[in-house]
Amino acid sequence: MRSNLSVASYSDYEHLYSATQLPNETTAKNWPLMQQITAMLFLFLLCLVSVSEASAQESQALLDKHFIIGGQPIESDEYPWVVALARNEEDSLFQRQFCGATVIADTWVLTAAHCLYNSRGVVISNSEFRVAINTIDLQETNVEELLVTNIYLHPEYDHRANNPHSDLALIELATSSGITPVKLSTKATAELIGLQATVIGWGATDITDASDPTFPSVSRSVDVPIVSMEVCNAPISYNDAIYQNQLCAGYAAGGRDSCVGDSGGPLVVAFEGEFQQVGVVSFGYGCAEPNFYGIYTDIPYFIGWINQYVLVGEPEFEPETLLTRGVDNRTYEGTQSDTGATSLFGLLLIGAGLLLRRRS
Amino acid sequence: MRILLMTLSAMVLSSCATTTSSNISESNGQVVLADSHIGEHYDVVMTRAATNYAVEPQCEQRKVALKKQRKAFLYEICGFNPESQRFSDAPLSEVVYHFIGGELVRVDVRAAGQTELLDNVKEDMSAIFGSNNSVQSTLGQDSYQWNAKQHVAGVRAGAGASAGNVHVRLLGEDLVDNAPWLADE
Numbered sequence: 001m002r003s004n005l006s007v008a009s010y011s012d013y014e015h016l017y018s019a020t021q022l023p024n025e026t027t028a029k030n031w032p033l034m035q036q037i038t039a040m041l042f043l044f045l046l047c048l049v050s051v052s053e054a055s056a057q058e059s060q061a062l063l064d065k066h067f068i069i070g071g072q073p074i075e076s077d078e079y080p081w082v083v084a085l086a087r088n089e090e091d092s093l094f095q096r097q098f099c100g101a102t103v104i105a106d107t108w109v110l111t112a113a114h115c116l117y118n119s120r121g122v123v124i125s126n127s128e129f130r131v132a133i134n135t136i137d138l139q140e141t142n143v144e145e146l147l148v149t150n151i152y153l154h155p156e157y158d159h160r161a162n163n164p165h166s167d168l169a170l171i172e173l174a175t176s177s178g179i180t181p182v183k184l185s186t187k188a189t190a191e192l193i194g195l196q197a198t199v200i201g202w203g204a205t206d207i208t209d210a211s212d213p214t215f216p217s218v219s220r221s222v223d224v225p226i227v228s229m230e231v232c233n234a235p236i237s238y239n240d241a242i243y244q245n246q247l248c249a250g251y252a253a254g255g256r257d258s259c260v261g262d263s264g265g266p267l268v269v270a271f272e273g274e275f276q277q278v279g280v281v282s283f284g285y286g287c288a289e290p291n292f293y294g295i296y297t298d299i300p301y302f303i304g305w306i307n308q309y310v311l312v313g314e315p316e317f318e319p320e321t322l323l324t325r326g327v328d329n330r331t332y333e334g335t336q337s338d339t340g341a342t343s344l345f346g347l348l349l350i351g352a353g354l355l356l357r358r359r360s
Numbered sequence: 361m362r363i364l365l366m367t368l369s370a371m372v373l374s375s376c377a378t379t380t381s382s383n384i385s386e387s388n389g390q391v392v393l394a395d396s397h398i399g400e401h402y403d404v405v406m407t408r409a410a411t412n413y414a415v416e417p418q419c420e421q422r423k424v425a426l427k428k429q430r431k432a433f434l435y436e437i438c439g440f441n442p443e444s445q446r447f448s449d450a451p452l453s454e455v456v457y458h459f460i461g462g463e464l465v466r467v468d469v470r471a472a473g474q475t476e477l478l479d480n481v482k483e484d485m486s487a488i489f490g491s492n493n494s495v496q497s498t499l500g501q502d503s504y505q506w507n508a509k510q511h512v513a514g515v516r517a518g519a520g521a522s523a524g525n526v527h528v529r530l531l532g533e534d535l536v537d538n539a540p541w542l543a544d545e
Contacts, residue, residue, distance in 0.1 A: 087434070087462070095421060098432045098461075115431050119460040120399060121534070203430065210425050211541035215432070260425035261432035283428050 070256035071222025076136050081182040082200050084132040094138040094217055100201040100265025103179045105310045109171040111264030112280050113157040116169050121159050133177050139217040147174040165243040167282040167297045170309050185276040185300050188317035192278055193228045197249055197269045203262030207287055213260055222256050224249040227293055237291045245301040247279045250293035257288035267296045386488040391511050391530050393467050398530055402462045415440040426538040433461045448484040450477040465535050469528045478517055478526045485515050
C-alpha cells in the first residue's frame with residue numbers, strides 16, 4: 001500500500017516539476033551503490049531541513065495573519081461568473097448579501113443548499129432573495145439584480161444534520177444573466193487532492209468577535225490546497241465526520257480559509273489556464289482554525305444530479321453509490337497523499353534525480 | 361399519600377398553566393411577550409411597536425455568523441423606551457427586539473418596580489412555563505430560567521446597582537446552540 005502511494009506520488013510530482021528530467025535506468029546502474037546511498041541520504045537530510053524551515057516559516061506567517069480569508073481583493077474581470085445572493089429588501093446590497101453563488105448556465109446558478117434556509121431552518125421562497133450579477137463591490141450602486149423563478153435543493157441535504165452533506169442547490173433565474181458560465185469539473189475527486197485551489201467570496205475577513213465579524217465590500221480570493229480525506233478525517237481534525245461527497249481545503253496551520261458570507265461560493269482549480277469549479281463553500285469548524293479545513297460540496301460527485309436540470313458535462317468517473325464517511329482506502333488507494341512523509345519522499349526522489357543527472 | 365400529593369401537584373400545575381396576564385401568555389409553544397411572537401417578521405413587529413407603544417424603535421444592523429454555517433445572517437437590534445406600559449403589573453422601562461434575517465429571535469423586556477411587583481413577574485413566568493414539559497432552573501441568585509418547547513425565557517431579578525429591575529428575555533432554543541453570543545449578549 002505504502003509503496004503504491006509513493007510511486008503514484010512520484011509520477012504526480014513529475015508533471016508538477018516538468019523541468020526536472022528523471023534519471024534513466026542505465027545511468028543509475030552505472031553509479032556505485034555506496035555513492036547512490038550517500039547521495040540519497042544527503043539529499044534526504046537537505047530536504048528535511050529545508051522543508052522543516054519552510055513549513056515553520058509558513059506556519060508562523062499564517063498564524064500571524066489572523067484574517068480569515070487571508071487573501072486579496074479580486075479584479076473586476078477575474079471571476080465574472082461569481083454572483084451574490086441578496087435578500088429582497090430595502091437595505092444596501094452590502095447588508096443584504098448573505099451568500100455567494102456561480103453562474104453555471106445562462107439562467108442557472110449554483111449555490112449551497114443551506115443558503116436557502118432562514119435562521120429558523122425554513123426554506124426561503126423565490127421572492128425573498130435576488131441574484132446580484134456583474135459586480136465585485138457590494139457598495140456599488142445600481143447593481144443588476146435578477147429575480148428567481150425556481151430553486152432546487154439536493155434531496156439528500158438535511159439542514160439539521162451535524163454534517164449537512166449534499167449541501168447543493170440550483171437556482172433558476174427569471175431572465176438571462178448574459179454571463180459566460182464557469183465550467184464545472186467532471187474529474188474524479190482523487191485527481192483533485194493536492195492541487196492548489198482558489199476560493200472566492202464576500203465572506204468575513206475576521207470573526208474574532210462572532211457577533212460582529214468584519215466583512216469586506218469587495219470580493220476576495222484566497223488560495224488553499226485540497227487535502228485528502230485521510231488528513232481531513234484524522235482524529236486531530238474532523239475525526240471521520242466528513243463524507244466522501246465533500247472536499248476539504250486549507251492549511252493545517254490555519255490562517256487561510258473561506259468564512260461567514262462565503263457559503264455557496266466557488267472553489268475553483270485552474271486546468272490549463274481555464275478555471276473549473278470543483279467545490280461549493282459549505283461549512284467549517286470556525287474559520288481558518290488550525291487542523292480544521294474548509295468543507296466544500298464536491299462538485300464532480302454531483303454532476304449527475306446537476307445534469308437532471310441543466311447539462312454541464314459527463315462525469316469522468318463512476319461516483320460511489322454508497323455514501324460513506326471517513327477514510328475509504330478503496331477510493332484513495334494509489335493516489336497522491338498530502339501527508340508530510342509522502343511529500344518528503346517525492347522531493348527526495350526529485351532531488352536524487354537532479355543530482356544523478358548532473359553527475360552523468 | 362403519594363397519589364394524593366401527585367394529584368394535588370397536578371391540580372396546582374394545571375391551575376397555574378391557565379394563568380395569563382394582559383402582556384404575557386403562551387399558546388402552542390409560542391410565547392407572547394408584550395404582544396410579540398418569536399419568529400415574526402421585522403415589518404410586523406415594527407408596525408406593532410409603532411402602533412401599541414407610539415414609538416419608532418432605534419435600530420442597528422450588522423452581519424453575523426451562526427455556529428458552523430458560512431452563510432451571513434443580518435442581525436438587527438431595535439430598542440425603545442415605552443411609556444405607560446406594564447409587564448405583569450410592573451412598569452416597562454425598555455423593550456429591545458432582536459432579529460436575525462428579518463425574523464424576531466429574541467425580545468428583551470426590562471421591567472422596573474418594587475420587589476413585590478417583580479415577584480408577580482416571576483409568578484406569571486412560572487404560570488406560563490410551569491407545564492409538565494418545561495424545566496425551570498435557577499441561574500444564580502434571584503435569577504431563573506424556564507425552558508419550554510422551543511423557547512427559553514429568563515427572569516433575572518437585579519441586584520446591586522440594578523436592584524428593582526427584572527430583565528425578561530425570550531430566545532429560540534436552537535439559537536442558544538447556534539448563536540451562543542446571542543444568549544450571552
